[in-house]
Structure formats: C-alpha cells, structure tokens
Amino acid sequence: MSRTYVGTSVPRNEDRRLLTGNALFVDDVQLEGMLHAAFVRSDHAHGVLRGIDVSAALARPGVVAVITAEDLGDYWQPGPLLVPPPPIDGIVFNQASQVPLAKDRVRHVGEAIAMVIAESRYIAEDALADIVVDIDPLDPVVGLEAALEPGAEIIHPQLGTNLAAHVVQRHGDYETAKAAADVIISRRFHYDRGAAAAMENRCVAARWDPRAEELTVWDTTQAPIPIRNGLARMLGLLESRVRVVAPYVGGGFGPKIMMFYPEEVLVPWVAMRLGRPVKWAEDRQENFFATTQERSQIHDAEMALSADGRILGVQDFFLHDTGAYDPYGLTVPINSQCTLLGPYDVPAYHSEFRAVFTNTVTVTPVRGAGRQHGVFVMERLLDIAARQLGLEPAEIRRRNYLRKDVFPHTFQILFQDFAPLYYDSGNYAPALEAALDIVGRDTFPREQAAARAEGRYIGMGVVSYVEGTGIGPYEGARVTVEPSGQVRVATGLGTQGQGHYTAFAQIVAEVLDVDVDRVHVITGDTREFGWGTGTFASRGAVVAGSACHEAALAVRKKVLETGARVLGIAPDDVELAANSIRSRSNPDRAMTLGELAGHANPLRGAVTPGSEPGLEATAYFGPDHGSTASGVHAMVVEVDPETAMVKILRYIVVHDCGKLINPMIVAGQVQGGVAHGIGNAFYEQLVYDEGGQLQNASFMDYLLPTAMDVPNVEMAHRETDAPLNPLGLKGVGEAGCIPTGAAFAQAIEDAVPHLGLEIREIPLSPNRLFELIRSAPGVRVEALAAD
Ligand code: MCN
Numbered sequence: 001m002s003r004t005y006v007g008t009s010v011p012r013n014e015d016r017r018l019l020t021g022n023a024l025f026v027d028d029v030q031l032e033g034m035l036h037a038a039f040v041r042s043d044h045a046h047g048v049l050r051g052i053d054v055s056a057a058l059a060r061p062g063v064v065a066v067i068t069a070e071d072l073g074d075y076w077q078p079g080p081l082l083v084p085p086p087p088i089d090g091i092v093f094n095q096a097s098q099v100p101l102a103k104d105r106v107r108h109v110g111e112a113i114a115m116v117i118a119e120s121r122y123i124a125e126d127a128l129a130d131i132v133v134d135i136d137p138l139d140p141v142v143g144l145e146a147a148l149e150p151g152a153e154i155i156h157p158q159l160g161t162n163l164a165a166h167v168v169q170r171h172g173d174y175e176t177a178k179a180a181a182d183v184i185i186s187r188r189f190h191y192d193r194g195a196a197a198a199m200e201n202r203c204v205a206a207r208w209d210p211r212a213e214e215l216t217v218w219d220t221t222q223a224p225i226p227i228r229n230g231l232a233r234m235l236g237l238l239e240s241r242v243r244v245v246a247p248y249v250g251g252g253f254g255p256k257i258m259m260f261y262p263e264e265v266l267v268p269w270v271a272m273r274l275g276r277p278v279k280w281a282e283d284r285q286e287n288f289f290a291t292t293q294e295r296s297q298i299h300d301a302e303m304a305l306s307a308d309g310r311i312l313g314v315q316d317f318f319l320h321d322t323g324a325y326d327p328y329g330l331t332v333p334i335n336s337q338c339t340l341l342g343p344y345d346v347p348a349y350h351s352e353f354r355a356v357f358t359n360t361v362t363v364t365p366v367r368g369a370g371r372q373h374g375v376f377v378m379e380r381l382l383d384i385a386a387r388q389l390g391l392e393p394a395e396i397r398r399r400n401y402l403r404k405d406v407f408p409h410t411f412q413i414l415f416q417d418f419a420p421l422y423y424d425s426g427n428y429a430p431a432l433e434a435a436l437d438i439v440g441r442d443t444f445p446r447e448q449a450a451a452r453a454e455g456r457y458i459g460m461g462v463v464s465y466v467e468g469t470g471i472g473p474y475e476g477a478r479v480t481v482e483p484s485g486q487v488r489v490a491t492g493l494g495t496q497g498q499g500h501y502t503a504f505a506q507i508v509a510e511v512l513d514v515d516v517d518r519v520h521v522i523t524g525d526t527r528e529f530g531w532g533t534g535t536f537a538s539r540g541a542v543v544a545g546s547a548c549h550e551a552a553l554a555v556r557k558k559v560l561e562t563g564a565r566v567l568g569i570a571p572d573d574v575e576l577a578a579n580s581i582r583s584r585s586n587p588d589r590a591m592t593l594g595e596l597a598g599h600a601n602p603l604r605g606a607v608t609p610g611s612e613p614g615l616e617a618t619a620y621f622g623p624d625h626g627s628t629a630s631g632v633h634a635m636v637v638e639v640d641p642e643t644a645m646v647k648i649l650r651y652i653v654v655h656d657c658g659k660l661i662n663p664m665i666v667a668g669q670v671q672g673g674v675a676h677g678i679g680n681a682f683y684e685q686l687v688y689d690e691g692g693q694l695q696n697a698s699f700m701d702y703l704l705p706t707a708m709d710v711p712n713v714e715m716a717h718r719e720t721d722a723p724l725n726p727l728g729l730k731g732v733g734e735a736g737c738i739p740t741g742a743a744f745a746q747a748i749e750d751a752v753p754h755l756g757l758e759i760r761e762i763p764l765s766p767n768r769l770f771e772l773i774r775s776a777p778g779v780r781v782e783a784l785a786a787d
Contacts, residue, residue: 044135066127318333336374432632478617485518
C-alpha cells in the first residue's frame with residue numbers, strides 16, 4: 001500500500017533555502033563584466049516628445065551607452081496583445097499596447113524614454129540627470145468619466161477615442177425581471193486603484209554567449225516560456241538558443257505576468273549588442289510608476305428582487321480604467337462581469353462595461369484580477385436589499401444560492417478564456433452555515449450587545465463568492481527517476497512563493513511511492529522545460545499539478561513494465577514498495593527504483609522496439625473548463641465611531657478548493673490572500689492628482705497592512721470534488737482577497753447601525769471612513785458614540 005502525501009501538510013521543501021539566504025533571486029546574479037541599466041522616465045503624464053539630448057550623459061565617465069527609441073530601429077515594436085478577444089458581437093476592443101521606449105508621445109508619468117547603460121548602477125543613475133528631455137505637455141486624462149467626455153485629449157490619436165473596449169454580456173431579460181420586481185435597488189459603487197506591492201521588485205539580467213550563440217535571461221517573470229518565445233522571435237534566435245530563468249521570485253501577485261515590460265525587451269537586446277552582461281533592478285519608487293497596477297472601476301448597478309428577497313435580475317454598467325495601454329485585453333473587467341454572479345441564481349443579467357484609456361500606469365491583473373469588484377457590487381446590493389426587506393444578511397444569501405444539483409452549470413456569458421462561464425461543481429449553502437457556526441451564530445448577538453453596553457461597537461460581516469480558477473490552455477511536466485533514486489520533476493510554470501516545489505513533489509511522490517524529499521521540482525527555467533504558459537488565474541495546482549500527476553502515472557507504468565522485465569516476473573506480480581519495486585508473490589525479489597533506472601538506461605544491449613530508455617515521461621494537461629472554487633468569509637470588527645479606526649477582531653474563511661494537496665500551503669495562501677484583501681479594503685489606494693501625478697509613490701505614503709493589522713484567519717475547508725481534473729483540484733491562490741472588501745463593508749455597517757452608514761466604495765481608509773461617518777444621514781457629530 002503506497003504512502004499518502006496528497007492531502008497532508010508536508011513542510012515546504014523550498015523554505016530551507018529561502019530562510020538560510022541560499023535561494024537565488026535575479027538581483028543575486030553577478031556576472032563578470034556586468035553593466036547596469038537605469039531608465040529616464042517621463043515626468044509628464046501626457047505630452048508630445050520633441051527631443052532628447054543624451055550628449056552630456058554619453059560624456060560622463062563610466063557611461064557605456066544611452067539608448068532611445070530611435071536607436072532601436074525595427075526592434076522598436078509595440079508589445080503583443082496577450083489575450084486577444086474573439087471577433088464576436090457585443091465585444092469592441094481597441095488595441096494600444098505599451099512600447100519599449102516612448103517615441104513621439106509620453107502617456108503616463110514614469111513611462112520609459114531612454115535607457116542608460118553604465119559600469120555601475122551609481123553612474124547610470126547619475127547620468128539620468130544629464131539627459132535633457134523636451135516634452136510639450138498635453139492635457140492629462142485622469143479619471144474614468146473624464147476619459148470619455150467630449151473634448152478630452154485623445155491618448156492614442158490613431159484610435160480617435162479613449163474607449164479601449166466596450167463589452168455587453170447578458171442572459172435572460174433584465175427589463176422583464178425589473179417589471180416584475182417588488183423591490184429595486186440602484187446604487188453607484190467605486191473601487192479605487194491599488195498596487196500589487198510584491199516584496200521583490202522587478203529585475204532582469206541578460207548575458208549573450210557568442211560562442212554558444214546563446215542568450216540567457218534571468219527575469220522575475222511569472223511567465224518564463226512566453227518571454228523566451230517572444231524574445232527569440234524579436235531577436236531572430238532559435239527558441240532553444242534563448243534560456244529564460246525565473247529563479248526564486250519574491251512575490252508576483254499578477255503584475256509579473258505582464259509581457260513585455262520595456263525592460264524585459266531592452267536589457268537582453270542591449271546585452272547582445274554590447275557583448276556584455278547587463279542588469280536592471282527596479283527600485284521601490286520605480287515600481288510605483290513602471291509596474292502595472294489594478295482596480296479603478298465605477299459601477300452603476302441595479303438589482304430587482306421579489307418581496308421575499310429572491311433575485312430576479314441584476315444590471316450593471318461599469319467603467320474600467322485600463323491606464324495608458326491595454327496589453328492584457330479584457331481579462332480584468334470580464335472577471336468582474338462574470339464573478340459578480342457569484343454563487344447565486346440570477347435569472348436575468350445585463351452587464352455592460354466600457355474600458356477607458358487614461359494617463360496613468362497600465363492596468364493588468366493583480367491578485368483577484370477584477371473578481372473582487374464583481375463580488376463587492378453583488379454583495380453590497382444584497383446587503384442593501386436585505387436591509388430594505390428586513391432580512392438578515394445570511395438569510396438573503398441562503399434564499400438565493402444555486403442548489404447543489406444544478407452542476408455543472410453553464411451561463412450564456414463568456415469568461416476570461418472566452419468560453420462560456422462554466423461552474424463545474426459546488427455546494428454553497430453548507431459553507432455559509434459552517435462560517436456562521438464558527439463565528440457563533442447564537443453567541444455573537446450577545447457579545448455584540450455586551451460590547452455595546454461597554455460603549456464598544458462591534459459588528460459582523462458575512463459574504464459569499466465563487467472564483468473561476470484553473471483555466472487552460474495547458475501546462476506540462478516531465479518526471480524522471482534518476483539512478484540515484486532521486487526523482488526530478490520539471491514544469492514550465494514559474495513560481496513566486498506559492499509552494500509548488502512541495503505540492504508537486506507530493507503528487508509525484510504518492511504516485512511513485514517514493515519519499516517526498518527525494519522528489520525535486522524544477523520550475524521557471526526554459527532549458528528544463530520549454531512548453532507552457534505561466535502562473536496566473538490560480539491555475540498552477542489544477543493545470544501543472546495535473547500534468548505532474550499524469551507524467552508520474554506514465555513513469556509508474558514504465559517502472560512496472562521495466563521492473564517485470566528486469567526482475568523476470570509477470571507484469572501483474574510487480575508492485576511499488578517505498579522507493580523500490582518487488583514481487584508481490586515473493587517480496588525478496590526486489591530492487592530500488594534507482595537500480596531500476598540504471599537498468600532502464602543500459603550501456604550495452606538493445607532497447608526493444610516500442611520502448612524507450614530511462615524511467616522518464618512527459619505529460620500535458622489542458623482542462624476543457626476551469627474549476628470553480630467558492631467560499632464564505634466572515635469578519636468581526638470593532639469600530640471607533642469617533643476616530644473611524646477599525647480593528648479586525650476575527651476573520652473566518654470557509655473555503656472550497658476541491659481536494660487539498662497540502663492543507664498547510666492552502667492555509668498560507670488563504671492567510672496571505674486575506675492580508676492582501678485587508679490591504680485593498682482599508683489601507684491601499686494609489687492617489688493620482690488631476691495632472692496624472694501619483695501622490696503616494698512610497699511605502700511612507702502608500703499604506704500596507706502589517707502583521708499588527710492582519711489577524712490569524714480561522715479556517716475551515718470543504719472539499720467539493722472538481723470533476724474536470726484527475727485529483728479533483730480547484731485553485732486557491734487568489735481566494736483570500738476576493739470577498740474581503742465586501743465583508744469589511746458589511747461588518748462596519750453592522751458595528752454602527754445607529755449611524756445609518758451605507759458603504760459603496762473601496763478602499764475605506766481611516767480618513768475616508770471618518771468622512772463617511774461624519775456625512776452619514778442623521779449623524780450628530782457630537783453624539784457619534786451614542787444612540
Ligand atoms: N494548492 C493545494 N491544493 C489545492 C489548490 C492549491 O495545495 N486544491 C496549492 C498549490 O499546489 C500551490 C498553491 O496552493 O502550491 C497555490 O495554488 P493555485 O491556487 O493553483 O495558484 P497558482 O499556483 O496558479 O498561483 C498563482 C496565484 C495567483 S494568480 C496569485 S496573483 C498569487 C497566488 O497564487 N500570487 C502569489 N499566491 C501567491 N503566493 C505567494 N507567496 N506569492 C505570490 O506572488
């Protein structure tokens with residue numbers, strides 16, 4: 001009987017290297033003769049680029065080159081459209097992707113204009129000040145509604161509009177639903193911008209080896225293989241002559257999936273051109289201007305309900321800010337559009353968004369990738385409706401959940417992969433009951449009343465969500481048993497802290513019945529594995545994990561076949577037994593897997609036709625549809641109505657990501673996601689002034705939650721089997737941050753019901769909450785803390 005690893009909390013095997021400082025990060029790459037890059041960036045949000053004088057910089061000792069758009073010749077190309085929308089009715093998309101260096105216009109503060117290459121980073125930075133950039137400012141376009149106003153400056157003149165996309169999706173007939181409704185709730189909601197704020201900024205190093213004619217690029221990317229393929233195409237090299245390594249990466253959280261950032265295009269090119277290694281490491285301030293961001297959306301939403309609180313229909317018109325360029329297509333707003341429906345039965349839905357260009361940093365997915373906006377709108381509409389109908393927040397949700405017998409469930413609207421939105425499986429109502437049990441459905445009202453008697457204001461929020469995870473197209477893995485008995489697993493995914501090294505090892509160790517610490521996972525090196533897409537959309541476990549499983553099964557088949565031959569026994573007499581094979585009928589006839597691997601790769605003799613040397617197999621996995629994770633978050637907060645400070649007393653997550661590979665890793669993912677969600681909900685906001693200048697581009701001004709602000713999440717897991725992958729997995733990497741804002745808003749309102757607050761925006765910084773409290777209906781400022 002082989003050992004069980006899947007479903008157990010195997011300690012993370014990557015942590016020893018990380019905690020002892022022996023993990024290689026890109027900035028650790030030091031090569032002989034290495035040069036350093038720094039970038040001249042636009043101070044203007046919008047303007048015509050009249051000229052660049054680089055002569056003084058070139059004269060500075062230690063400066064090796066200064067590159068402008070003109071120097072790039074044909075290499076200067078706008079970046080690719082990463083997820084091209086299909087040409088179908090209801091979708092208008094205007095493409096304008098980022099360029100390596102600004103040529104005739106600048107479109108956001110921080111856009112790269114010139115690259116300085118010098119003997120040291122100090123010299124490169126000093127030389128930036130020598131470069132004179134002549135820009136004629138244009139009116140900046142900032143703010144979602146301003147972008148579409150008549151007379152607004154057009155950011156991409158070739159498009160003749162600031163409209164980046166217009167998408168209409170619907171099922172059922174909302175107008176009919178509305179006509180039949182007893183209650184109609186109509187509100188405007190605003191979700192403002194935030195940053196991903198990974199601990200490690202972006203970094204790229206490149207070396208051209210003229211003898212091997214090979215380019216090696218170390219890159220903090222989430223998608224090493226597409227970067228390799230794109231660089232090979234642009235540089236006219238064979239893909240096999242370009243090696244992209246994404247070693248240990250200190251957090252990605254979405255923006256590191258972007259292809260191609262200017263620096264990723266330019267550093268390899270200049271390293272080849274100069275014949276010397278070059279490195280660029282983003283600094284924290286640059287990260288606020290040069291790394292993509294997410295979030296600003298304004299929703300005008302409406303919900304039609306029957307008198308007993310059943311949803312009849314939802315309508316949502318929203319604006320999405322795509323920033324200066326739109327290389328990622330429609331992913332973020334389509335996620336909002338689809339995720340809004342949540343776990344609920346919504347017979348009629350009309351959703352329509354306009355994405356707009358603005359003179360701000362480009363928007364691409366950040367953990368949650370637009371899903372949190374949809375959840376916020378839906379959950380808030382339900383809360384407002386519940387209040388109007390005199391229902392408990394939990395009760396209105398209960399009345400509207402999809403029943404557990406409707407799965408699989410297909411909607412008429414398209415998901416981010418442009419396939420119809422598909423819920424593979426789910427069971428929503430029990431998760432709500434479980435969360436209420438943990439929070440203490442009977443005891444909480446008493447605690448609330450007791451606190452109130454002491455002059456403390458505590459409140460609870462409880463919200464639901466579903467999350468489409470684990471989308472295709474595919475990932476692959478190669479599993480090899482080596483003669484040492486160690487097992488190598490190579491996959492094309494990049495990893496940024498998610499624990500893939502351990503989780504994938506568990507899958508393979510269980511199939512091959514080897515000790516889990518004998519399984520070595522390699523990710524993020526295109527020389528080790530060259531097929532796949534990358535880490536995004538909480539798909540690593542479902543897609544790459546399943547590929548590891550399939551490859552391990554194929555190796556197990558080889559082990560059993562080769563074992564029978566080498567031991568000279570019948571195939572059905574061979575079994576796996578802890579790092580070995582043996583005869584079932586005569587267990588003394590046995591051999592270690594390492595020895596067998598040696599036999600499978602003989603120095604003499606013949607490999608019989610139809611068989612292959614070695615104990616190795618490669619497999620790919622591409623699901624027809626993603627898998628639908630879901631959950632309920634409950635939150636207990638204490639609000640000081642006079643100062644607007646909010647303290648999170650408890651945070652409860654009941655989460656369903658199908659079968660758990662590693663419960664400890666999943667718990668870490670949820671805890672980290674919740675920390676991110678709390679940041680989004682209460683602390684983090686990128687504030688642009690009307691000139692397009694970011695006002696808080698440092699961690700002094702852009703507040704992140706600290707360990708002091710994030711409670712230990714109380715967690716329970718439900719494991720609804722995912723039918724579309726062999727292990728029954730669903731994703732979890734983003735789940736923690738998706739419903740947090742909605743839970744936060746409901747909990748605050750519940751804490752101070754006497755103020756009549758109705759929260760319709762995120763983030764709710766203490767300042768903003770202070771303002772909202774002071775302007776709440778019927779509030780007498782001098783009596784805030786009293787009834
Ligand atoms: N897992 C599991 N059982 C499951 C599902 C997942 O044990 N049923 C494990 C997986 O094996 C993996 C981890 O949980 O080790 C996350 O898996 P998954 O949900 O498949 O997500 P991905 O591997 O695709 O990771 C991407 C996801 C995203 S989209 C963002 S953004 C994010 C996130 O993961 N960025 C992260 N989590 C992050 N965690 C860290 N530390 N750093 C980031 O940059």
